[in-house]
Amino acid sequence: MTGTKKHGSITYLPDSPVYITSRASLGGSEEKAGKLASLLDISSEDDYFGEDTWEKAETAIVRMLVDQLYKSAQTTPESTDLFLGGDLQKQCMATSLGLLPYGVPYLGLYGACSTFAEGLALASLAIDGGFASSAGVVATSHFCTAEREYRTPLVYGNQRQPTAQRTVTGGGAILLSKDAPKDRAAPHITAFAIGKMRDLGIKDASNMGAAMAPAAFETISTFLEDTRQTPEDFDLIVSGDLGNVGHRIVSRLAEAAGIDFGGRYDDCGRMVFDPSQDTHAGASGCGCSAMVLTASLLRRMEEGKIKRLLFAGTGALLSATSLLQGESIPGICHAVAIEI
Amino acid sequence: MTGTKKHGSITYLPDSPVYITSRASLGGSEEKAGKLASLLDISSEDDYFGEDTWEKAETAIVRMLVDQLYKSAQTTPESTDLFLGGDLQKQCMATSLGLLPYGVPYLGLYGACSTFAEGLALASLAIDGGFASSAGVVATSHFCTAEREYRTPLVYGNQRQPTAQRTVTGGGAILLSKDAPKDRAAPHITAFAIGKMRDLGIKDASNMGAAMAPAAFETISTFLEDTRQTPEDFDLIVSGDLGNVGHRIVSRLAEAAGIDFGGRYDDCGRMVFDPSQDTHAGASGCGCSAMVLTASLLRRMEEGKIKRLLFAGTGALLSATSLLQGESIPGICHAVAIEI
Numbered sequence: 203m204t205g206t207k208k209h210g211s212i213t214y215l216p217d218s219p220v221y222i223t224s225r226a227s228l229g230g231s232e233e234k235a236g237k238l239a240s241l242l243d244i245s246s247e248d249d250y251f252g253e254d255t256w257e258k259a260e261t262a263i264v265r266m267l268v269d270q271l272y273k274s275a276q277t278t279p280e281s282t283d284l285f286l287g288g289d290l291q292k293q294c295m296a297t298s299l300g301l302l303p304y305g306v307p308y309l310g311l312y313g314a315c316s317t318f319a320e321g322l323a324l325a326s327l328a329i330d331g332g333f334a335s336s337a338g339v340v341a342t343s344h345f346c347t348a349e350r351e352y353r354t355p356l357v358y359g360n361q362r363q364p365t366a367q368r369t370v371t372g373g374g375a376i377l378l379s380k381d382a383p384k385d386r387a388a389p390h391i392t393a394f395a396i397g398k399m400r401d402l403g404i405k406d407a408s409n410m411g412a413a414m415a416p417a418a419f420e421t422i423s424t425f426l427e428d429t430r431q432t433p434e435d436f437d438l439i440v441s442g443d444l445g446n447v448g449h450r451i452v453s454r455l456a457e458a459a460g461i462d463f464g465g466r467y468d469d470c471g472r473m474v475f476d477p478s479q480d481t482h483a484g485a486s487g488c489g490c491s492a493m494v495l496t497a498s499l500l501r502r503m504e505e506g507k508i509k510r511l512l513f514a515g516t517g518a519l520l521s522a523t524s525l526l527q528g529e530s531i532p533g534i535c536h537a538v539a540i541e542i
Numbered sequence: 543m544t545g546t547k548k549h550g551s552i553t554y555l556p557d558s559p560v561y562i563t564s565r566a567s568l569g570g571s572e573e574k575a576g577k578l579a580s581l582l583d584i585s586s587e588d589d590y591f592g593e594d595t596w597e598k599a600e601t602a603i604v605r606m607l608v609d610q611l612y613k614s615a616q617t618t619p620e621s622t623d624l625f626l627g628g629d630l631q632k633q634c635m636a637t638s639l640g641l642l643p644y645g646v647p648y649l650g651l652y653g654a655c656s657t658f659a660e661g662l663a664l665a666s667l668a669i670d671g672g673f674a675s676s677a678g679v680v681a682t683s684h685f686c687t688a689e690r691e692y693r694t695p696l697v698y699g700n701q702r703q704p705t706a707q708r709t710v711t712g713g714g715a716i717l718l719s720k721d722a723p724k725d726r727a728a729p730h731i732t733a734f735a736i737g738k739m740r741d742l743g744i745k746d747a748s749n750m751g752a753a754m755a756p757a758a759f760e761t762i763s764t765f766l767e768d769t770r771q772t773p774e775d776f777d778l779i780v781s782g783d784l785g786n787v788g789h790r791i792v793s794r795l796a797e798a799a800g801i802d803f804g805g806r807y808d809d810c811g812r813m814v815f816d817p818s819q820d821t822h823a824g825a826s827g828c829g830c831s832a833m834v835l836t837a838s839l840l841r842r843m844e845e846g847k848i849k850r851l852l853f854a855g856t857g858a859l860l861s862a863t864s865l866l867q868g869e870s871i872p873g874i875c876h877a878v879a880i881e882i
Contacts, residue, residue: 205672207623212647214673255867283547284736292632292691293861294652295869298739302872307552307736309660309876310652310859312634320649324664331671332545333554333736351632396624396647396673399638519650521633527595529635532642536649 205330212395212421213428214323216330219390222540223336223379224275226267227497230371232345236475241497242372243270249346249371256346257291263342263489264289264300267375271338275377279304282377283334286310286324288317289342289488290369291351292521296342306338315414315443316397317341318374318492319515319536323394325378326538335380342373343487352407352522366408367445367471367486374492389503389511393429393539397421399519401532407525410518411448411471411483414533418444418516419455421535425512426461429539433463437508440499442491442516442535443471445484470494491515503542511540545670552735552761553768554663556670559730562880563676563719564615566607567837570711572685576815581837582712583610589686589711596686597631603682603829604629604640607715611678615717619644622717623674626650626664628657629682629828630709631691632861636682646678655754655783656737657681658714658832659855659876663734665718666878675720682713683827692747692862706748707785707811707826714832729843729851733769733879737761739859741872747865750858751788751811751823754873758784758856759795761875765852766801769879773803777848780839782831782856782875783811785824810834831855843882851880 205216227243229236234245244266251262264287272278285304288311289296301308313320321339328334346356348369354360362368382388397417404413418441426432433439441452449469456463473494474485495513502508514537520529545556567583569576574585584606591602604627612618625644628651629636641648653660661679668674686696688709694700702708722728737757744753758781766772773779781792789809796803813834814825835853842848854877860869 207673209623209675217672257863257867283549288652290633291861292863293630293654293859295859295861295864298859298872299864299869302739302741305738307738308874309664309736310654312628312650312652314633314650324649327667327671327673331667332557333547333667335549396649398645398647399642401642519633519635519638521631521635523597523632524635524639527597529639532638534648 211428212397213393213425215393216326219392220326220329221379221382221388221390222376222500223383223388224271224377225496225500226270226274226375227493228263228267228372229493233370233372233474236479238474238497241501256344260289260296260342260344260347261299263373264296264340267340267373268304271375271377279306282306282336282338284328285338286321287340288312290348297340313534314517314519315486315488315490316515316517316534316536317488319442319513319538322391322538323396323536326391326394329378329380337378338375340375341488341492343369343489345369345371348487362482363408365447365483367410367483368481369487370474370485370490370493372493373489374496376496387542389500389540389542391538392541395421395425395537397535399532399534401530403530405530407520410486411445412451413518413531414444414516415448415451417533417535418514419452421537422514423459423461425537433466436466436510436512439467439512441469441514443486444469444516445471445486447483473498509542513538513540551768552737553733553765555733556666559732560666560669561719561722561728561730562716562840563723563728564611564717565836565840566610566614566715567833568603568607568712569833573710573712573814576819578814578837581841596684600629600636600682600684600687601639603713604636604680607680607713608644611715611717619646622646622676622678624668625678626661627680628652630688654857654859655826655828655830656855656857656874656876657828659853659878662731662878663736663876666731666734669718669720677718678715680715681828681832683709683829685709685711688827702822703748705787705823707750707823708821709827710814710825710830710833712833713829714836716836727882729840729880729882731878732881735761735765735877737875739872739874741870743870745870747860750826751785752791753858753871754784754856755788755791757873757875758854759792761877762854763799763801765877773806776806776850776852779807779852781809781854783826784809784856785811785826787823813838849882853878853880
């Protein structure tokens with residue numbers, strides 16, 4: 203049997219749950235000093251991770267995550283049918299170069315900060331559809347590669363705006379399988395929704411939370427509608443990385459639409475840095491939601507503290523060139539429901 | 543029933559064929575002067591396509607392709623469950639901005655010039671797996687955006703090398719459906735293979751054919767092995783855009799491996815420009831294989847001239863930054879079998 207999706211809906215229900223059999227998380231110096239400090243599998247004071255450029259550091263991050271993933275799963279890349287992933291560098295080079303040594307069939311994704319959710323959705327589809335028994339997903343970002351890619355090189359010493367989010371140096375990786383682990387309960391994906399782009403007309407790369415908020419709200423509310431559920435059916439609904447600004451907008455959009463989150467809604471961009479770190483509106487980047495999910499949320503599920511999670515990864519679709527040419531920043535959001 | 547894939551293989555056989563119900567092709571001034579001239583659905587002498595930047599021109603290309611696709615299919619975007627696509631611009635902006643107005647659930651891909659094949663494979667998986675009844679795929683490139691993205695800005699007046707390929711200005715789009723059209727025979731996807739990255743150690747952005755050739759040969763030969771077929775089972779095996787250099791390498795690798803293509807092997811990069819156009823090693827770019835498939839190959843299938851096609855899209859994984867930092871250019875190749 204294949205999974206099902208009603209015509210006109212955006213939500214897919216796999217025929218069988220797709221199990222998360224291994225997870226790995228990594229953070230850099232600023233992440234190590236933040237809220238997730240004690241939860242990260244790997245962290246470093248050195249944001250170069252022993253390399254001589256930031257881009258090579260991000261390639262190293264991908265490899266450390268994948269090594270940790272297989273170590274933790276006590277298996278090898280040969281058992282994986284497919285790896286999906288992406289990052290924020292132009293042409294997604296950290297992921298390509300990072301995954302190169304493992305020799306696993308590979309599909310590159312670009313969903314900006316929604317990439318990890320996009321990967322989880324496609325990996326679930328690949329497993330439920332019979333393409334893969336086991337699939338890996340990885341997403342990373344690096345504050346220093348992202349600043350020079352999207353805004354200004356760090357050496358320029360740009361003053362950050364109050365609405366700006368700080369790109370996470372780090373990321374997360376997950377192994378998914380059609381089979382449940384034999385020795386323990388494992389979180390499993392029971393549904394996913396693929397979102398539509400929404401454009402609020404924001405043209406400021408330092409206000410991505412606002413740019414992504416309408417897409418986040420639409421995907422979350424459509425998912426609830428498609429599955430005839432309410433926020434009460436979840437212990438936590440978490441958006442990708444809207445930060446404080448976008449989180450406030452989604453909360454207000456929900457209020458206006460008569461949806462009561464009842465204190466169950468949070469955002470990955472608010473769960474990384476401590477206010478004392480002065481990172482303004484919070485965290486962002488492909489690596490942000492990937493790191494928060496793998497370091498904190500899945501751990502809390504394994505510990506029985508969260509039983510039903512809606513993970514809604516959000517992406518701001520921009521490039522330095524598109525902004526210079528006057529384009530606005532459309533947002534997108536894909537949601538994945540995880541249960542244990 | 544879901545499709546099947548043997549463990550250890552890279553090849554997926556959908557449970558039911560996935561039908562190509564509509565196709566659209568577009569080329570710019572140089573493409574219009576080449577071999578596909580009379581076959582393109584849309585072409586223009588103006589490589590700006592009425593816009594004031596090359597990047598905006600590429601966004602316009604995406605929209606012209608999608609408009610043509612729905613016009614030709616006599617349907618609307620509301621009937622499409624999912625759109626997949628990508629391009630060569632950093633952060634894949636042509637595709638995001640291009641697809642924005644249609645409001646279809648969207649997944650961005652980055653597979654360099656293998657993007658169209660990656661999209662066809664994932665769309666087939668989404669349809670066979672029950673996520674979508676109908677899915678769209680688009681891939682584009684633009685000579686002028688790609689030169690400044692990967693090599694040097696055009697105004698620099700760089701001398702092109704003999705091994706260099708010319709990025710296609712243009713692209714292709716396809717609508718796929720689980721249902722066959724009622725009024726005619728339609729080409730349909732019967733299998734696809736997701737390839738692994740292979741690295742020959744090439745560090746020259748003007749020699750991408752060589753960089754991609756090992757991956758192309760590996761995916762084609764593994765696909766044949768996985769499905770217990772020989773080149774004789776196909777009327778044509780066509781690689782993505784290896785151009786003359788990569789085509790020669792794949793031919794020699796096949797010879798060395800005892801695989802006899804028997805004149806059935808060609809490459810999309812050799813099927814766009816006329817030798818008189820002096821484009822050196824041929825054509826390349828996300829838009830190259832997308833344009834050749836939609837303008838020429840599928841047409842020849844509809845006309846009964848090709849019955850079984852193996853379309854092997856190839857990608858060279860590089861960025862201007864990765865090259866400046868001394869990285870080599872891994873290649874990747876995904877194959878899609880199409881029959882009528």
